[in-house]
Amino acid sequence: MNYISTRGKSPAQGFGDTMLTGLAPDGGLYVPDSWPRLEFSQIAEITALPYEEAAVEIMRHFIGDSFSEESFRECVTAAYSGFDHKARCPIVQTDSNEFLLELFHGPTLAFKDVAMQLIGHLFDASLTERDERKTIIGATSGDTGSAAIEAFRGRKTVDVFIMYPHGRISEVQRRQMTTPDDDNVHALAVEGDFDDCQRLLKELFGDSGFRDRVRIGAVNSINWARVMAQVVYYFTAAVAVGAPERAVSFTVPTGNFGDVYAGYVARRLGLPVDRLIVATNQNDILHRTFETGIHEKHGVTPSMSPSMDIQVSSNFERVLFDSCGRDGDRVRGLMASLQQEGAFEVPEDALPMLRREFASGRASERETAATMRQIFEETGHLICPHTSVGMKVARDNRGESPMVVLATAHAAKFPEAAEEACGVRPALPDSMADIFTRPERTIRVSNDAEAVKSIIEERTAA
Numbered sequence: 001m002n003y004i005s006t007r008g009k010s011p012a013q014g015f016g017d018t019m020l021t022g023l024a025p026d027g028g029l030y031v032p033d034s035w036p037r038l039e040f041s042q043i044a045e046i047t048a049l050p051y052e053e054a055a056v057e058i059m060r061h062f063i064g065d066s067f068s069e070e071s072f073r074e075c076v077t078a079a080y081s082g083f084d085h086k087a088r089c090p091i092v093q094t095d096s097n098e099f100l101l102e103l104f105h106g107p108t109l110a111f112k113d114v115a116m117q118l119i120g121h122l123f124d125a126s127l128t129e130r131d132e133r134k135t136i137i138g139a140t141s142g143d144t145g146s147a148a149i150e151a152f153r154g155r156k157t158v159d160v161f162i163m164y165p166h167g168r169i170s171e172v173q174r175r176q177m178t179t180p181d182d183d184n185v186h187a188l189a190v191e192g193d194f195d196d197c198q199r200l201l202k203e204l205f206g207d208s209g210f211r212d213r214v215r216i217g218a219v220n221s222i223n224w225a226r227v228m229a230q231v232v233y234y235f236t237a238a239v240a241v242g243a244p245e246r247a248v249s250f251t252v253p254t255g256n257f258g259d260v261y262a263g264y265v266a267r268r269l270g271l272p273v274d275r276l277i278v279a280t281n282q283n284d285i286l287h288r289t290f291e292t293g294i295h296e297k298h299g300v301t302p303s304m305s306p307s308m309d310i311q312v313s314s315n316f317e318r319v320l321f322d323s324c325g326r327d328g329d330r331v332r333g334l335m336a337s338l339q340q341e342g343a344f345e346v347p348e349d350a351l352p353m354l355r356r357e358f359a360s361g362r363a364s365e366r367e368t369a370a371t372m373r374q375i376f377e378e379t380g381h382l383i384c385p386h387t388s389v390g391m392k393v394a395r396d397n398r399g400e401s402p403m404v405v406l407a408t409a410h411a412a413k414f415p416e417a418a419e420e421a422c423g424v425r426p427a428l429p430d431s432m433a434d435i436f437t438r439p440e441r442t443i444r445v446s447n448d449a450e451a452v453k454s455i456i457e458e459r460t461a462a
């Protein structure tokens with residue numbers, strides 16, 4: 001299998017290069033050139049498999065010959081060995097025909113670990129084989145940075161630099177990035193907000209001299225390998241509640257559209273997904289797009305579900321590509337208009353496909369808090385605010401098929417929100433109990449690309 005760009009101007013390439021480059025040189029996102037398809041019996045067989053085995057069965061369709069079967073299996077096994085639940089991504093029932101898919105049993109307590117832990121091992125295996133090193137640079141508003149640090153800490157092939165907005169992330173989130181003591185981990189506290197961090201990241205990637213000198217790499221949410229790893233739990237969850245004999249619905253708390261796009265990929269592979277529901281908070285560009293056909297940026301309004309506070313949703317480009325008949329020229333035109341005018345209109349022939357594939361809904365702050373409380377009273381489970389957005393939207397869209405809501409983070413990551421809504425402060429798991437006493441290490445840096453570059457060049461081994 002080869003990967004092609006959604007903007008149609010980059011050459012096709014295999015899985016290994018697609019993973020290591022992330023973004024295509026023409027600014028597009030990589031997608032498979034065709035969709036593999038699993039037989040009904042192959043899906044049914046997943047029911048009996050441990051998570052790791054299911055993961056290999058599903059992902060082997062995407063990796064071509066970039067890894068030997070043995071090496072890939074080793075990466076998958078190692079990736080999930082640090083999860084604190086035997087099922088890796090377990091399901092709990094919250095009502096008749098309603099389930100939570102717990103994706104927060106990895107080291108940083110958010111679903112990003114599911115993909116990032118695997119990526120850490122795949123990068124390492126791939127770079128070791130090529131005898132290369134990389135400098136991974138990222139910007140984070142909270143969850144992605146710590147997941148990347150946990151995935152790459154201690155690896156000999158990679159240095160990881162994560163920029164975060166100084167004073168603007170939660171204490172748990174900051175400490176998750178500043179307490180790992182490995183030499184190859186560098187947390188950068190930028191004197192600015194998250195948008196500044198993202199702008200700095202763009203500037204670093206835009207400087208080709210710098211890019212080549214430090215051998216830059218990115219593992220942000222548009223990396224195809226992350227999407228691929230997230231496809232797996234749609235399968236394991238669906239078969240646990242009755243697929244492939246019956247179709248299953250999913251509601252997905254959505255920001256950058258990576259997680260819900262993985263559900264769409266699962267459906268392309270043959271999984272009987274009934275409804276796939278995009279749940280947004282008050283930053284609802286996607287919900288508005290499905291309703292009106294106009295994809296228009298508004299400013300970001302901070303919410304209690306910060307990992308979904310986005311202005312644009314990068315992975316949306318991937319379904320747009322399919323809905324436009326995989327015509328890269330059309331996608332390029334739409335993206336140019338988003339860049340220049342802050343909006344585009346979904347083409348008339350593309351909108352029906354998007355509405356067939358996805359439903360959508362929005363939860364206000366008040367509804368998010370009320371749903372956290374409701375679930376706590378009904379089941380005794382404390383859910384995080386992101387999950388609560390999903391639950392609210394799921395309950396607005398009840399139907400015949402089993403509904404699985406993706407629980408994207410542990411409530412203990414957002415203790416204030418849980419305490420305010422439910423009157424109970426969620427406890428951190430034992431594995432993180434010492435996070436408030438471990439020493440912190442961080443590098444303060446001004447909001448200036450040259451300053452960031454010189455820190456990185458000084459400290460990276462690449």
Ligand SMILES: *Cc1c(COP(=O)(O)O)cnc(C)c1O
Nearest residue numbers: 143255256257258259307408409
């Ligand atoms: C990243 C994140 C999301 C949004 O996921 P996308 O793939 O960006 O749509 C939702 N909830 C939590 C807790 C997250 O960390």
